[in-house]
Amino acid sequence: MTDNTTAEPIYLPDAVPPTNHGHTVAAWTAMIGIMAGALVSSVGCLPGVPFVLFWVGLVIVLLACVAGLVLRNMGYGQPKDGVEPRRPAGSH
Numbered sequence: 001m002t003d004n005t006t007a008e009p010i011y012l013p014d015a016v017p018p019t020n021h022g023h024t025v026a027a028w029t030a031m032i033g034i035m036a037g038a039l040v041s042s043v044g045c046l047p048g049v050p051f052v053l054f055w056v057g058l059v060i061v062l063l064a065c066v067a068g069l070v071l072r073n074m075g076y077g078q079p080k081d082g083v084e085p086r087r088p089a090g091s092h
Contacts, residue, residue, distance in 0.1 A: 026076045
């Protein structure tokens with residue numbers, strides 16, 4: 001039998017905060033935009049392709065990041081203090 005007299009106490013929070021691991025409209029919008037911008041930038045690095053595509057891809061990445069921040073602040077991202085999360089129609 002094991003001796004549990006030397007075991008350390010376990011401290012757990014009263015309740016686990018709600019998380020969804022980034023499965024939000026804001027996260028999906030930002031990541032799809034970042035991947036599309038990275039693809040455009042990588043095509044712009046190929047020989048024979050105008051290098052301006054590289055910069056266009058970086059602009060797409062920047063716009064996707066801004067769109068993700070705007071959507072998060074509108075309530076379509078992870079819950080945070082001061083922002084009421086939006087729920088899809090019909091969900092509770």
